[in-house]
Amino acid sequence: MKLLIIEDSERLRRSLVKGFSNLGFAIDSSGDGKEGLGFGMSFAYDAIILDLMLPSMDGLEVLRRLRDARSATNILILTAKDAYEDRIKGLNLGADDYLCKPFSFEELHARVLTLIRRSHRLQSNVVTFGSVKLQLDLKQVSIDDERIGLTPLEYSIVEQLALQRGKVVSAETLLDRLYDSSAQSSRNALEAHISALRKKLREAGVEGLVETRRGFGYVIA
Secondary structure, eight states, X not given: OEEEEEOSOHHHHHHHXXXXXXXXXXXXXXXXXXXXXXXXXXSOOSEEEEESSOSSSOHHHHHHHHHHTTOOOEEEEEEETTOHHHHHHHHHHTOSEEEEESOOHHHHHHHHHHHHHHHTTOSSSEEEETXXXXXXXXXXXXXXXXXXXXXHHHHHHHHHHHHTTTSOBOHHHHHHHHSOTTOOOOHHHHHHHHHHXXXXXXXXXXXXXXXXXXXXXXXXX
């Protein structure tokens, strides 16, 4: 999954980037409202974490412009504990959720997962394909309840395809969601990771979970 974090506190921003990166998320971040809006307009994200008190453009204006541009990305706003009116304005402008500062990282992670599940019409953090079980909160894949030792990138490939189950996902879309927007990546590298993933699944007794549609992309049918 790919997140955009727009937060002007460098200390908090770095903490959030580190925390979500350790959980396997691809992260873009900014401490500036206009720059953050530029990221939101230019790239696709599974969710945006948006502070309201930002330099150059406040968070409510960033939110308004994203929604005016018909962005459907999940947006969670961060507000001060006593900023009741800002929370109301944010929700009325199209925010999907809010969280008051100070907060625990665990709660923020849970709220982000809830928004992503909702957008994909999932009832829980567990997605199953026969004997294969994907756990979004634990970032792990198991087969017949035996955990498979996937690398973070291999897991992220399964995760993205599972969230788009039945839909062909192009190599370009996968690369965009697997890496932050400044990373250098290639289709050949992606194919190598998918080959390694298939080998591990095959060794665990699962064939054909990730299918290739030549000229189009990849799919979990």
